[in-house]
Amino acid sequence: MTAGFQVVDWRGDSAQGQIDPMYLAxxxxxxxxxxxxxxxxxxxxxNEELAAKLGDIYEWHWSHKPGQACSYRKTSTFWQYSWIRHYHASGEWDVETHVDGVDFDGVHSQKRLALMLAHKVDLIALKSFVEASLQRGLRPMVIFQAKAFERFQFEDYRLKHPRRSDNSWIFFFSHAFRGHSRTASLWVDIEQDKHPHFGLKSGAYNLTYSAECHGAITVHPIPRLKSVFCADRSSTDDFEL
Ligand SMILES: [Zn+2]
Incomplete structure (x- = not known):
C-alpha cells in the first residue's frame, strides 16, 4: 500500500501547481x-528560509514553506528542474539566476546565452523573455517541453495546430525563420516514453519556421541527445543549424 504518498514522476507534470521545486537556495x-x-x-x-525536500519519491529540491507568499519559481515544474540540474552539472551555466533584475532559468555568460524552459507556448512570456535577453546582450534559447505541442498535429517533421486561429507559429516565424537571421534558438524536448512524443526518439529537436509550410513549425529530423546537448563545444552553432 502506498496510501499517504503521492507518487510523482518527477519528469512529468502530475506535480504541476502543487510543488514548485527550486534547485538552488x-x-x-x-x-x-x-x-x-x-x-x-x-x-x-x-530571503525566507526554505524547506529542503529530501524524500525518496521526489528529486531532492528546495521549496517554500506553507504560508510563504513568495512567487519565485512558483510555476516551475520537475521537467524544468531536470534541465536546470543538467545545466548546473555542466559547470558552464548559471541556473536560476538573474541579470539586471530579470530572472532566467539559465545564463551562459561566456557564450552570452539565456535559457528559458517552457512548458507551454505562451506568446507573451516568450516575447518578454526574448526582449529581456536581447536587451542584456544575451541570445535567447528556448527548450519547450513536448507537452507544449500536445494539441498539434505532427506530419513530415512539421507541427501544425489544427485550429487555424492558433497563432503559436508566429513566434517561430519571427525568431527562427530559415534563411533569415535568427534571433532565437528553439528546441523541443522529446521523451519517447511520454506523451506526446510524435513517434520520435528521445532528444532535443531544433525548431524553425520554413517558408514552404505556412503556419507550421518545422522540426529538425536529427535530435541532439540531452547528455551531450550543452557539453558540446559547438552548441552556439545550433543557432545556425
Ligand atoms: Zn521566496
Missing part, C-alpha cells in the same frame, strides 16, 4: 546550493 554567506540536510537555504528572492 542561497546560503547565509551568499553561495547557491542544491537541497541538503547539512545547511539551511534561503530563497534568493524573498
Amino acid at each position: 542561497r546560503t547565509n554567506d551568499g553561495r547557491r546550493i542544491p537541497a541538503t540536510r547539512d545547511e539551511s537555504g534561503h530563497c534568493p528572492c524573498c
Whole structure:
C-alpha cells in the first residue's frame, strides 16, 4: 500500500501547481546550493528560509514553506528542474539566476546565452523573455517541453495546430525563420516514453519556421541527445543549424 504518498514522476507534470521545486537556495554567506540536510537555504528572492525536500519519491529540491507568499519559481515544474540540474552539472551555466533584475532559468555568460524552459507556448512570456535577453546582450534559447505541442498535429517533421486561429507559429516565424537571421534558438524536448512524443526518439529537436509550410513549425529530423546537448563545444552553432 502506498496510501499517504503521492507518487510523482518527477519528469512529468502530475506535480504541476502543487510543488514548485527550486534547485538552488542561497546560503547565509551568499553561495547557491542544491537541497541538503547539512545547511539551511534561503530563497534568493524573498530571503525566507526554505524547506529542503529530501524524500525518496521526489528529486531532492528546495521549496517554500506553507504560508510563504513568495512567487519565485512558483510555476516551475520537475521537467524544468531536470534541465536546470543538467545545466548546473555542466559547470558552464548559471541556473536560476538573474541579470539586471530579470530572472532566467539559465545564463551562459561566456557564450552570452539565456535559457528559458517552457512548458507551454505562451506568446507573451516568450516575447518578454526574448526582449529581456536581447536587451542584456544575451541570445535567447528556448527548450519547450513536448507537452507544449500536445494539441498539434505532427506530419513530415512539421507541427501544425489544427485550429487555424492558433497563432503559436508566429513566434517561430519571427525568431527562427530559415534563411533569415535568427534571433532565437528553439528546441523541443522529446521523451519517447511520454506523451506526446510524435513517434520520435528521445532528444532535443531544433525548431524553425520554413517558408514552404505556412503556419507550421518545422522540426529538425536529427535530435541532439540531452547528455551531450550543452557539453558540446559547438552548441552556439545550433543557432545556425
Ligand atoms: Zn521566496
